[in-house]
Amino acid sequence: MSHSENVSETSPDRVDVVVVGAGYAGLSAALALVDAGVNAVVLEGADRVGGRTLSEVRPTGVTVDHGGQWVGPTQTRLLGLAERFGVPTFPTYWAGDHLEIWADSSINRYRGTGPDEGDGLHEYEAHIEVLDALAATIDLHDPSGSPDAAALDDETVASYLVRTVPSEGARRRFALAVEGVWACEPAHLSMLHFLFYIAAAGSFDELMETDGCAQDSRFVGGAQAPALAVAAHLGDRVRLGWRADRVVVTDDGVLVETPVGTVRADRAILTLPPQAAGAVRFDPPLPPAKARFVDRSVMGDVAKVHVTYSTPFWRGEGLSGQATVYDERETGVVFDNSPDDASRGVLVAFVYGRRVDPWARLEADERRAAIMTTLVDLFGERAADPVDYVEKIWSTDPWIRGAYAANPTPGAWSAYGEQGWRIPTGRLHWAGSETSSVWNGYIDGAIASGRRAAQEILDLR
Ligand SMILES: Cc1cc2nc3c(=O)[nH]c(=O)nc-3n(C[C@H](O)[C@H](O)[C@H](O)COP(=O)(O)OP(=O)(O)OC[C@H]3O[C@@H](n4cnc5c(N)ncnc54)[C@H](O)[C@@H]3O)c2cc1C
8 A cells, every 4th residue: 555645746647447435345346457457546535444444453452343344144245355365254242142121221131033022023023024025126226216116215214114013112123223224213214225225135134133144243353354455455556645536527537636646547436435425526517316316325323332341241141242222322232242262352332323413422421421321231230340442433434424324315216316326427437335236335235336336347448
């Protein structure tokens, strides 16, 4: 990787393809192009690669994943990339009893994929089948062209649930599922996007479950490790601190202007999260449908809090460390995020959706106290004595501006999706997790999107 100060500030370099953004999409696009013998560079605004994955070695020696972390067995692109670059995985710890806290602060203890009894549980489980059947009707390559797309896109998940799920307990379970997986509220989520996302993952359970599903395994050294390895392989082709400010398309190429230099290329692949793409000036301006789809693709809100203990003490008490929080607390779900060798115990608490802003506005000690209260309620007094506490609020990350991914607002897919989602706009090709037909919003989807955008260019040669 090269840093900005090493590079000439005056003469624009000329390459075949300039890739903007060094998350998994951008790195995968560049890798596919370089593997095919194409001269490509990656411009990354931040001082690191990995984007929405960020693995940090804490003073305790534990590596925490502030961003994306899990991989599941059908995420074959990510697994394959990790294998190529020698990054092993290990299974997520989930042996023992999981916990649920309800609004009356009662705690329910259960094993396996879900409790046997609970308010609205049977209605919730029965309706998952309805959702999977609806998701099977979605056209993964053009969601806006699916049967009933316009009607589905007119409706929010909240209004759909009120209309079709009489049990309040079941609706509460779906609301927490939406917050957990989409990092937004059901009232903000289009039914069409909700179903598309389920279809892109394979099923509702694929998104929700641990063993054999999206939360199945983690990476030794963290989920940023494969990205760092790809970047090392690409070497000086990856330029850190090169923030794309302006993209100019001319008859014979593309110019990407940054504060430290300009790169000229035949074509560009843009892999920025939508709000970050919206901050770039395009000359000529993007076509209206593209501009509007970008505007209306709104990032979710999420923060991750890692709390480390000298041991995973809950395991000795028969607990898995997984907890679901149905009352109005700051965190909605907790997982055991200990290292594979259990040399320390780590709990990760997710704060998402509407819970983020009121929590993020608190002073740091109040934020910490709020999280610690819930951990003590769940895991007892031993949870009050951590050796490390660290949080990362993605909603305020200047490069990403939210997470896990963007959710097009209701109506956006049907009005602008066909033209605005991912088809190339002239010399500009579009990648990023949000543009994937598989595992949309996930690392695997980001890799798929980068490869697809690279292939669009290879097909022209
Ligand atoms: C808290 C959290 C938990 C998650 N959990 C999981 C999980 O467990 N499993 C999973 O598969 N996925 C998970 N995800 C989602 C996953 O991390 C993302 O979908 C994926 O990493 C996105 O990759 P990308 O390349 O599309 O975009 P990004 O990673 O966002 O990359 C875009 C890059 O563009 C750069 N950039 C922005 N503006 C500019 C500019 N003007 N010029 C140049 N560069 C710019 C950014 O700095 C960034 O590096 C999670 C995400 C978060 C944040």
